[in-house]
Amino acid sequence: MPVLYHHTISAPSRFVRVCFSEVGFAAELVEEQPWEKRPDFLKINPAGTVPVCVTDNGHALCGPHIIAEWIDESFGVFKRDRRLLAEDPFQRAEIRRLVEWFLIKFEQDVVRPLVRERIIKLQLPTSQGGGSPDPKMLRAGRSNIRQHMKYLSWLAGSRAWLAGDRLSYADLAAASALSVMDYLGEIDWNEHPQAKDWYQRVKSRPSFRPLLADRVRNLPPVAHYADLDF
């Protein structure tokens, strides 16, 4: 059975888990703590990042974009109107742009600093940078959230789904990234009703259910995290 090395609170890992579920591809989940730089894991992915999918024939597919393209090439093309990438090359470009936006830019601006300060530092010994959150980093991450939420609201308000008329990788990437911030209670949904309506639709999909059951050690989610009517 294929193996997916992932981490519960990694947005790109969550994205791949949802994609697998949407196309009906089963993989064994193995949790990896990428900050531990485990030598056997570095042999599989020298970049040391999750997610990585090792297929039955031993190929390592590293990173969310590469796994998503591979899923589309292997399964997506047969899905017709349930395909998560479009047929039109420019529509494909727009979907890929938004996947990058949420899994690279939103990740750098928001997810990485807040997850590091609020989750990873709790689990690391002081000698490796563990300790209490740095208020400056928290402020910077939170100020970035506001800008990103404005953009997300604009997308959600002007299109049926984020990249156009159909559910696509763009929605799954954005919702996966948002779900990590929502776990931590960092999203003020009342200020962004259009984004909330869109998130509610993605969150209600069966593919999203396992994410809502995820728990981080010593840090329960906010009360509304798994609630479909938040």
Add this chain to the structure above:
Amino acid sequence: MPVLYHHTISAPSRFVRVCFSEVGFAAELVEEQPWEKRPDFLKINPAGTVPVCVTDNGHALCGPHIIAEWIDESFGVFKRDRRLLAEDPFQRAEIRRLVEWFLIKFEQDVVRPLVRERIIKLQLPTSQGGGSPDPKMLRAGRSNIRQHMKYLSWLAGSRAWLAGDRLSYADLAAASALSVMDYLGEIDWNEHPQAKDWYQRVKSRPSFRPLLADRVRNLPPVAHYADLDF
């Protein structure tokens, strides 16, 4: 005519210029200083990064991966043995992994800090962070180069081209990133003969010639930069 917003010393921009040349796609080059955050440019690409290709029908293709996938979908598939992506899905995954490695990881670890310290800070007023290079940042970038050169040498020594038997996007991405560092004289080629042999082969391609003629204001390249027999 399509327009390519690029910057001379941006590795992802160089990669796209070389790809265009390899497939025979012509675009008007417009130099953008992304750090100026020009409002009209942000309307085209809200992420504010180069390269961006605006096609004749007004579509904006943002970022090197998206442009490269679009080139492959539009022209590459007809190129047979000169295609820059492979036909096999796992081979495609390996090419994409290396493109990400050199245009995201090498970019973050090496190109961005060194270009910022050695080039951009020269052109910025002090009020916007201009000034002399920070020795700590230079040291960090240079120490990262050594690790990356070891990996590149391993790839170049164990395969005909970086991702396998054929020239691919992986070679063009890696060589574009290396060319920026080579402009600044940051690569010690004598220590890495296998990487040097590979770079010499890519550097000798007609598609690479325009890059070797590029010049940064007030900062000439090292003597061997444009030399094919360095």
